[in-house]
Amino acid sequence: xxxxxxxxxxxxxxxxxxxxxxxxxxxxxxxxxxxxxxxxxxxxxxxxxxxxxxxxxxxxxxxxxxxxxxxxxxxxxxxxxxxxxxxxxxxxxxxxxxxxxxxxxxxxxxxxxxxxxxxxxxxxxxxxxxxxxxxxxxxxxxxxxxxxxxxxxxxxxxxxxxxxxxxxxxxxxxxxxxxxxxxxxxxxxxxxxxxxxxxxxxxxxxxxxxxxxxxxxxxxxxxxxxxxxxxxxxxxxxxxxxxxxxxxxxxxxxxxxxxxxxxxxxxxxxxxxxxxxxxxxxxxxxxxxxxxxxxxxxxxxxxxxxxxxxxxxxxxxxxxxxxxxxxxxxxxxxxxxxxxxxxxxxxxxxxxxxxxxxxxxxxxxxxxxxxxxxxxxxxxxxxxxxxxxxxxxxxxxxxxxxxxxxxxxxxxxxxxxxxxxxxxxxxxxxxxxxxxxxxxxxxxxxxxxxxxxxxxxxxxxxxxxxxxxxxxxxxxxxxxxxxxxxxxxxxxxxxxxxxxxxxxxxxxxxxxxxxxxxxxxxxxxxxxxxxxxxxxxxxxxxxxxxxxxxxxxxxxxxxxxxxxxxxxxxxxxxxxxxxxxxxxxxxxxxxxxxxxxxxxxxxxxxxxxxxxxxxxxxxxxxxxxxxxxxxxxxxxxxxxxxxxxxxxxxxxxxxxxxxxxxxxxxxxxxxxxxxxxxxxxxxxxxxxxxxxxxxxxxxxxxxxxxxxxxxxxxxxxxxxxxxxxxxxxxxxxxxxxxxxxxxxxxxxxxxxxxx
Numbered sequence: 001x002x003x004x005x006x007x008x009x010x011x012x013x014x015x016x017x018x019x020x021x022x023x024x025x026x027x028x029x030x031x032x033x034x035x036x037x038x039x040x041x042x043x044x045x046x047x048x049x050x051x052x053x054x055x056x057x058x059x060x061x062x063x064x065x066x067x068x069x070x071x072x073x074x075x076x077x078x079x080x081x082x083x084x085x086x087x088x089x090x091x092x093x094x095x096x097x098x099x100x101x102x103x104x105x106x107x108x109x110x111x112x113x114x115x116x117x118x119x120x121x122x123x124x125x126x127x128x129x130x131x132x133x134x135x136x137x138x139x140x141x142x143x144x145x146x147x148x149x150x151x152x153x154x155x156x157x158x159x160x161x162x163x164x165x166x167x168x169x170x171x172x173x174x175x176x177x178x179x180x181x182x183x184x185x186x187x188x189x190x191x192x193x194x195x196x197x198x199x200x201x202x203x204x205x206x207x208x209x210x211x212x213x214x215x216x217x218x219x220x221x222x223x224x225x226x227x228x229x230x231x232x233x234x235x236x237x238x239x240x241x242x243x244x245x246x247x248x249x250x251x252x253x254x255x256x257x258x259x260x261x262x263x264x265x266x267x268x269x270x271x272x273x274x275x276x277x278x279x280x281x282x283x284x285x286x287x288x289x290x291x292x293x294x295x296x297x298x299x300x301x302x303x304x305x306x307x308x309x310x311x312x313x314x315x316x317x318x319x320x321x322x323x324x325x326x327x328x329x330x331x332x333x334x335x336x337x338x339x340x341x342x343x344x345x346x347x348x349x350x351x352x353x354x355x356x357x358x359x360x361x362x363x364x365x366x367x368x369x370x371x372x373x374x375x376x377x378x379x380x381x382x383x384x385x386x387x388x389x390x391x392x393x394x395x396x397x398x399x400x401x402x403x404x405x406x407x408x409x410x411x412x413x414x415x416x417x418x419x420x421x422x423x424x425x426x427x428x429x430x431x432x433x434x435x436x437x438x439x440x441x442x443x444x445x446x447x448x449x450x451x452x453x454x455x456x457x458x459x460x461x462x463x464x465x466x467x468x469x470x471x472x473x474x475x476x477x478x479x480x481x482x483x484x485x486x487x488x489x490x491x492x493x494x495x496x497x498x499x500x501x502x503x504x505x506x507x508x509x510x511x512x513x514x515x516x517x518x519x520x521x522x523x524x525x526x527x528x529x530x531x532x533x534x535x536x537x538x539x540x541x542x543x544x545x546x547x548x549x550x551x552x553x554x555x556x557x558x559x560x561x562x563x564x565x566x567x568x569x570x571x572x573x574x575x576x577x578x579x580x581x582x583x584x585x586x587x588x589x590x591x592x593x594x595x596x597x598x599x600x601x602x603x604x605x606x607x608x609x610x611x612x613x614x615x616x617x618x619x620x621x622x623x624x625x626x627x628x629x630x631x632x633x634x635x636x637x638x639x640x641x642x643x644x645x646x647x648x649x650x651x652x653x654x655x656x657x658x659x660x661x662x663x664x665x666x667x668x669x670x671x672x673x674x675x676x677x678x679x680x681x682x683x684x685x686x687x688x689x690x691x692x693x694x695x696x697x698x699x700x701x702x703x704x705x706x707x708x709x710x711x712x713x714x715x716x717x718x719x720x721x722x723x724x725x726x727x728x729x730x731x732x733x734x735x736x737x738x739x740x741x742x743x744x745x746x747x748x749x750x751x752x753x754x755x
Contacts, residue, residue, distance in 0.1 A: 097520055100478060103468060106512065111176045111177055118187060125195070137208045137213075142223060142227070150226060150230075153196050154514065162185060163512045165181040166181075169181040170527060173502065175502070182261060193257070197237050198253075203234040203239045210231060226568065253351065263340045264679060264682055264683075268504045270333050272328050273301050274304060275302075281316060284315055291534040304332065305499045306529050307529055310544070312325045313325070314421060319417070322417040323417045326417035326669070327671045335673070338651060338673065341642075341675065342649070342651060358645075359644050360643040367575070379689065381633075384662065387626045392626070393626065399414070402422060403425040414665060415667050433616050438609070439540040439542045439543075439545075440540060441602050442600060443539065451546075451599055458715035459715050460485060461482060461483060461490065462481070462484055466478050472496075476496050480492060491515065493525070494523070496525065504527055505529060506679065508527050508552065510524065511523075512524060515570050524560055526549075530545050530549075540603065546590060550589065551583040554585060558571060564725070569726045573727045574731065575727070577687060577693045580694035580698070581701065584691070584694055585702050588751075596614045625754075634662040636691075638658050639684065642686070652673065696748045700744065700746075701722070717738065718738065
């Protein structure tokens with residue numbers, strides 16, 4: 001027991017290291033490091049990023065404001081004349097969503113329209129940037145310089161178009177639109193690099209305002225913080241470098257735009273299919289088999305996507321089918337993306353070194369909560385060590401209860417394509433818990449409706465679902481989100497829930513319109529790949545599918561409720577290792593008996609899940625938790641090592657070596673090239689650890705909410721203290737404000753059964 005407590009305290013120390021006071025030695029070391037290096041601003045190398053921010057303590061801000069007021073001859077008059085600087089800035093003729101029917105206008109309908117709008121909005125953005133630069137230094141104000149830059153870089157028509165193109169490239173059924181969207185996304189990203197993140201004249205404009213005119217205005221904490229961080233961003237972007245070196249940095253950034261977008265495109269456009277005879281699908285439901293298309297030889301055609309993968313791995317009794325599907329699924333975008341990944345690693349390493357960082361991982365984590373790759377690695381390894389004990393127990397249990405005809409490898413390991421089948425078999429045999437039966441209680445439409453009803457009450461909002469017209473696909477749903485307090489329209493949410501060819505094959509939440517104070521409703525899009533309805537059955541969700549929807553809904557609500565005056569801080573534009581907190585917090589609700597009773601409804605009998613099944617689900621929530629955590633640790637370590645010290649890395653060899661250490665009880669398949677479809681490598685970089693890191697805080701928040709009986713009052717507090725701040729306040733401060741104490745990992749370990 002003593003050893004367990006020591007290990008726990010070590011892990012808590014890693015998680016909470018950022019809260020501890022720095023020693024003088026640490027401070028000196030950081031000063032030296034800052035002198036040696038400069039960090040680039042995140043220039044959308046992949047998806048629109050979650051901003052990486054720091055914030056000073058309130059006392060420092062208040063003291064600074066007092067000093068600024070002292071420098072003004074008539075502070076009382078000054079304060080009386082102070083107005084909200086961020087209000088009513090009309091720097092661009094932004095697209096306005098006046099009604100729900102205007103939503104379709106946000107998405108270009110043809111390749112020609114994409115081309116024309118890109119040219120028009122780049123011209124608009126350039127004009128706004130030129131206006132900022134042209135202002136006389138004596139006439140610079142926060143509004144015409146700093147806020148104008150925020151709007152031009154995060155909230156103008158060009159940024160809205162970029163978001164819509166990002167969505168269309170992932171979901172549009174039309175190849176030409178996807179192709180042109182990708183091309184113009186790259187053009188816009190390169191424009192941003194040249195004209196915003198690497199523009200010395202913009203940097204000089206901010207410096208001029210900060211040095212000459214800032215003291216004449218009284219800025220809010222958010223406004224002052226944005227100016228401070230923007231100046232740091234420009235310095236980190238290498239604008240202090242000699243012109244030749246800055247040109248090289250800019251060139252690398254542009255190359256990374258092309259490489260990372262191509263990596264993502266290769267994943268979404270890989271439409272592998274597996275052909276099977278009927279006898280090769282034994283164990284699958286007949287209705288599902290009947291829903292499959294056939295080829296000219298009367299073989300059934302299986303799309304290689306997430307829902308099909310889960311179904312085959314858990315339920316198909318034919319090992320060769322499972323094996324073939326496992327190999328196909330873990331070779332999406334291979335070999336194309338193997339070579340691209342090598343280039344991405346090389347270019348990111350070059351970029352980091354030119355900006356003074358030891359590795360790209362050091363650059364990528366420098367402004368996150370973890371701050372340093374070694375801290376993230378220590379955290380992962382600490383979780384792994386505890387999970388390994390659990391995984392060993394699970395292996396011993398499963399290996400002694402193998403289904404008929406299932407055997408271990410010669411060296412006594414589970415074959416990777418047998419793992420899901422073995423675990424599902426064990427659940428059915430020993431707990432009478434059949435996932436195929438459970439999903440009958442979660443027909444998609446009524447399940448989502450009931451989930452919405454729960455969060456309407458908790459967040460004091462109203463969610464209205466309808467079927468829009470003129471969007472990219474007839475299956476897309478529209479959700480209008482209103483405040484129950486004053487019936488204000490807060491935002492729109494679009495749902496694209498079913499799989500199809502050339503669509504993004506996983507699940508995600510994408511911001512379209514940012515929630516900026518005084519600028520109309522926000523908008524978010526949720527993309528999933530849930531099972532399609534058949535002739536005889538509606539779309540039936542596994543509990544894992546329901547969990548996925550709650551996860552993405554957590555992101556979407558963060559996006560819509562995170563309204564700030566600074567666009568760059570709004571929504572889920574926060575630190576990456578905090579951004580998964582709202583999403584993972586909502587996942588936790590699904591292991592509450594009352595919640596499962598409310599959202600479940602058998603598609604035929606209309607009855608909720610029986611109490612005994614709910615009890616089994618809750619009791620088995622940590623079933624296989626050891627293996628699950630080892631998988632998460634694998635991905636976290638893989639990302640850190642890929643972007644760690646560069647040594648002509650062989651991406652497959654690194655993947656194989658890490659898996660051999662983290663998956664001790666499962667055999668490695670030489671044909672496993674999963675890294676080629678590991679999309680987080682582009683949009684999360686070295687930061688995949690952030691899922692587990694965020695989980696610590698998500699669970700801590702959840703237990704506080706549970707202690708308050710999921711009341712609307714605690715919901716309002718959560719929305720106000722966590723969601724509404726976006727990235728405008730450091731997560732450490734947000735957590736302490738909501739919890740009323742420093743966060744800790746106690747609930748995290750208890751939740752996992754590892755305490």
